[in-house]
Amino acid sequence: MTKKDRYQFVIQYFLDHTPEAETELVYDNPFQLLVSVILSAQCTDKRVNMTTPALFAQYPDAASLSKAGFDDLLPLVKSISYPNNKAKHLIGMANMVISEFGGIIPMTVDELVKLPGVGRKTANVITSVIDNQPNMAVDTHVFRVSHRIGLVSSRAKTPYAVEKELVKYIPEHYVHKAHHWLILHGRYICVARQPKCFECGIRPVCKFFKKNVKE
DNA sequence: ATCCCGAGGG
């Protein structure tokens, strides 16, 4: 079982089973997706989707959000992890979008990471989902699943190291899909605690299964 | 007690 064989099996498995995988965040435009992804840090997508309708009703675009007062915005994100940081980041992000990018959400990783509250993972999500750029966002799920299956070296200790290995082996036109495949697999099958290995079709090539689970 | 589509700062 070479690494190439493992990738081929995994890609074919997802193509056969969940070819339609996409983000579960609810959004209508790049601004809304950016806000949602910023809010999603250490928080479930379901909870983000519960809070964003009221948020977008009051602040539908970067212009309105840039003028938001911290004390007005805070209650709208209070049920999310790190509400103080995120409220501050959202207002700062909106201000920079207006002042530096003419009110348009930039669509390169280098520009996006300049925005407050936007790191490499968020920038990769935006450019991949909105613009189909072959950028692999490595979140907690992608990190865990990639290591468990054996898609990346155990020496890949950081999300960036995992990202570089994944994009090296995944064909460019599958990178966008592969992000969502690994996310959703991690969310529903290869969960952090007690992964559901016997519901998982990837177990024939999975290092974790071979090492820790006996049939 | 641990985890959820992380980022910023030291």
Added chain:
DNA sequence: CCCTCTGGAT
């Protein structure tokens, strides 16, 4: 590299 931020679900 480390730490802090910090609500809700399981």
